[in-house]
Amino acid sequence: MLRLLVLLTNLAVLVLSADKFSRDDFPPDFVFGASTSAYQIEGAANQDGRTPSIWDTFAQAGNMHGATGDTACDGYHKYKEDVQLMRDTGLEAYRFSISWSRLLPNGRGTINPKGLQYYNNLINELISHGIQPHVTLHHSDLPQTLEDEYGGWISRKSVKDFEAYADVCFRKFGDRVPYWTTFNEANVFVMGGYDAGNLPPQRCSSPSPYGLNCSRGNSSIEPYLAAHHILLAHASAARLYKNKYQDRQHGFIGINVLAYWFVPLTNSSDDQIAAQRANDFFFGWILDPLVFGEYPDAMKKNVGSRMPIFTTAESNWIKGSFDFLGVNHYSTSYAKDNPSSLKIKKRDFFADMAVEFSTWGLQELLKYIKRVYGNPPVYIHENGERMIRNLTLEDWPRVEYLHAYIGSLLDALRNGSNTKGYFIWSLLDLFELLDGFESGYGLYFVDLDDPDLKRQPKLSAHWYSHFLKRSKGMRLHGLTELGMNLSALSRSHFFQ
Structure with missing residues (x-):
């Protein structure tokens, strides 16, 4: 009681x-939706010609509480049911990713007809229900065959292969897809995958400072190298799209980063400088080259000769190579200066940053983007609240979280932010990147004990639906x- x-x-x-x-307080062209990604929702990992990605390999090695995405939410077979859920909820847009190895099983070359058919069917189903498709090309799932062949993103060869893959997607789906995101969380993907070793492809110096034993990698060099090639790959795909497809398809292309918002732990000048350095390392690492053509000065100073350098041609090529910025934001963090980490001889990315964190604003982040980067169009691609899976359908913390963040977003818009859309992470309780099926961010619960993987709405789904359908x-x-x-x-x- x-x-x-x-x-x-x-x-x-x-x-x-x-x-x-x-909903009516937001501009008419502002879109509200929800997000997923291929490996986290599709399942059918070994069906219809799909080959493994680095995420398959990572999960099958037991890194995600022994769980894998082999079945996930079976979205591959249940996409019509899921699109109907989106329609019933009132979603205006849906952000999903394409599995590179489902579409191109060898990473390049021959297109898999079954993979092509699936994504055509999904896109057509969305459009028939009045839902706008937003597509991500790479969501932590590089084809394993390319990782095996040349080391994936630590090799310059990855740039050419990504451009060819993007070309297939633009050519086959671009007549119906208005928004393309090249990479999801480009910054965190390389931090976790090439420094900490807690994300695919699990490369790090071993033993790592985080207690992980990687069989290969170099945390002092590879995060910067992988990010460098990802930026070049993004710019290559964006240039291709703008030169070959944009005039006739009338779409837009961008890149996504995960952005905490770092504020000083105290009012000391050291902590204020540390907070700016943290924002430079996490956020400026990707966005500075896209806006200014160079990495942040703080990174170049602390990383030194390990920091890759753009040629003049590359700098001009990358600068301005986006129509919008995708932002994933979950929380704000305090930053405390930690100069002692710079004394470590063999430093990794986090030691180079020289900051200690303690956790705590979307509004301040958007204000920063407006002030520093010229107020480009922004889509909040992910925002959500983690809860223990199966705990309850009455997810009050998530409802309160979403209400607070959407209200904060409205305040940012009223203060001149150029934000164009907001996507909840996630539509369903997915196979999560950090802990498999231990947690859930979904508006809908997926019953893993039900052979049909029944979807059930949580209170957050009811709340979001009411918000979207309610007029003043x-x-x-x-x-x-x-x-x-x-x-x-x-x-x-x-x-x-």
Whole structure:
């Protein structure tokens, strides 16, 4: 009974506070959606010609609590059902990724007809339901065959192969896909995959400072090398799109980064400088070359000769090679100066940064992008709240989190931010990158014990749906109805 009373009290507070804004407060061309990625939702890992990616290899080595994405949410077979869920929820857009090794099993060359058919079917299904497709080309899943052949992103050969893969996607799907993102979390992918070793392809100096034993890698050099090639690959694909496809397909191309927002732990000048350095290392590492043509000065100073250098031609080639910036944002962090890490002889990326963190604003991040990088169009590609999987369908922390962040986003827009869209991570409880099936970010719960992997809406799905479908004139009625519906759900749960 006490828990029910707490839930209903929270409901009353949320219903009253939600009346402060509605979907209509956002511009008509602003889009709201949800996100997933191929390996995390599709399953069918060994079906219809798909070959392994580096993520398959990483998971099958037991790195994700013994779980793999071989089945995941079976989105490969259940895409029509999932698109119907999107329609029922009121989503205006859906961000998903293409599995490179499903479309091109050898990493290059012959197109897999079954993979081509699947993505055509998914895109057509979205459009038929009035949902705008936003496509990511690389979401931590480079084909394993390219990793085996030349080391993947640590080799310059990856740039040419990525451009060829992107060309296939633009040619086959670009007549219906208006938004392309080349890389998801380009910064975190290389931090985890080539420094810490806790993400695919699990390359790091061994033993790493994080207690991981990698069979190959060099944490002092490879993160910077991989990021350098990813930036060149992005610029190559973007130039191809702009020169060959954009005029007739009328789409847009960008890149995605994960952005914490770092603030000083104290008011000391050292911590203020440390917070700026942390933002340079995490965010400026990718965005500075795209806007200014060079890496941040703080990185060049601390990394020294290990930092790759752009030629003048490359700098001009990369600069301005994006129509929008995709941002994944989950939390804000405090930064404390840690100069002692620079005394380490064989330093990695995090030691080079020389910062200590403790966790804590989307609004300040968007203000920073506006001030420093010229206010480019921004899409919030991922924003969500992690919860233990199977804990409850009454995900109040997630509802409160989403309400707070969407409100903060509206404040940023009113202050001149050029943000164009917001996507919740994630549509379903997916196979998560860091812990497999131990946690869930989804609006919908996926029952792994059900042979049909039944999807069930959480309170967050009801809340988001109400927000998306509610107009200003209907706010009071809609909120009252939402309160009644969620109260009924709570009562049925506790008194059944």
